[in-house]
Amino acid sequence: MTEPAANPVLVLGKIRQIMDCFTVEEPTLSLGAIRKRAGLPESTTQRLVQNLVSEGFLDRDGSGYRIGLAVARWAINATQGLDVIQAARPILQTLREQTQESSVLYVRWRQYRTVVATARSPRAISRVLEVGTVMPLHLGSAGKVFLAFDEFARQELLTVAPEEALPAELLEQIRVQGWASSFEEREPEVASVSSPVFDHHGNVVAVVGIVAPSSRLNEATAAPAYTAPVVEAAALISAALGFAQ
CATH class of the missing domain: 3.30.450.40 (GAF domain)
Incomplete structure (x- = not known):
């Protein structure tokens, strides 16, 4: 039996939680810092961050992540x-x-x-x-x-x-x-x-x-x-x- 599809509204809400973690004062965050600030499970955070990187919403910055240039465009x-x-x-x-x-x-x-x-x-x-x-x-x-x-x-x-x-x-x-x-x-x-x-x-x-x-x-x-x-x-x-x- 297949799992029910994720509610897209809930997924967008989680993406918003992740993107809101970044600030001018702290533009680069580790995966652990993102998980802690967003309040999401580790597996969910890792999966969404990987997807955001692949789509250009986030960019890798050394061992951390930052807002991607696609968002700027x-x-x-x-x-x-x-x-x-x-x-x-x-x-x-x-x-x-x-x-x-x-x-x-x-x-x-x-x-x-x-x-x-x-x-x-x-x-x-x-x-x-x-x-x-x-x-x-x-x-x-x-x-x-x-x-x-x-x-x-x-x-x-x-x-x-x-x-x-x-x-x-x-x-x-x-x-x-x-x-x-x-x-x-x-x-x-x-x-x-x-x-x-x-x-x-x-x-x-x-x-x-x-x-x-x-x-x-x-x-x-x-x-x-x-x-x-x-x-x-x-x-x-x-x-x-x-x-x-």
């Missing part, structure tokens, strides 16, 4: 109605026309940044980032901007990957000038310039930037031909969100 879909994205779309189009390069809007999720809106370069040779692309904070100009202007981003990175923390002098320089650049840090032949977007409380809610081939965007051409339009775009989006300097 889905979370971005929920941001499509955010005011910052609506405010940014026409400004991204203008930034693309000004620079003739792809313009991008990023938001932060834990120690990652994710593309939430883009305007593609009209040039035949260009660099394009798809909406939903997830990247680390410590590489690339947008990540540097988040780390320079967002204290919570710095704390998150120090918690999960202290070896990837950026020098304080570099972050201070970015805060003073209001933008960051990156030349072939994340991948070859790709460069970028980014600037922070603030809400009406003065909190960093996004980063706007451009990505381009390093043959066109490099240390010799980064300022002011590219940096000025990016900083202006960030200021316009911030103003649309009610930020007043």
Whole structure:
């Protein structure tokens, strides 16, 4: 006689219990810690965690587990109605026309940044980032901007990957000038310039930037031909969100 099928609602409830175990303060947990916090039997915890890993809900992190990147990608879909994205779309189009390069809007999720809106370069040779692309904070100009202007981003990175923390002098320089650049840090032949977007409380809610081939965007051409339009775009989006300097 076969066992009755598990109630899907009850299974989802148990999955929710497991996912709720993870916090910003403790992003990585052992299987034993998950079982204890979720209050589930050991066999149930092990089976569900294995399934969550196979489906991308959780990722292995050494001997422990952490929230998976698949969850970050889905979370971005929920941001499509955010005011910052609506405010940014026409400004991204203008930034693309000004620079003739792809313009991008990023938001932060834990120690990652994710593309939430883009305007593609009209040039035949260009660099394009798809909406939903997830990247680390410590590489690339947008990540540097988040780390320079967002204290919570710095704390998150120090918690999960202290070896990837950026020098304080570099972050201070970015805060003073209001933008960051990156030349072939994340991948070859790709460069970028980014600037922070603030809400009406003065909190960093996004980063706007451009990505381009390093043959066109490099240390010799980064300022002011590219940096000025990016900083202006960030200021316009911030103003649309009610930020007043």
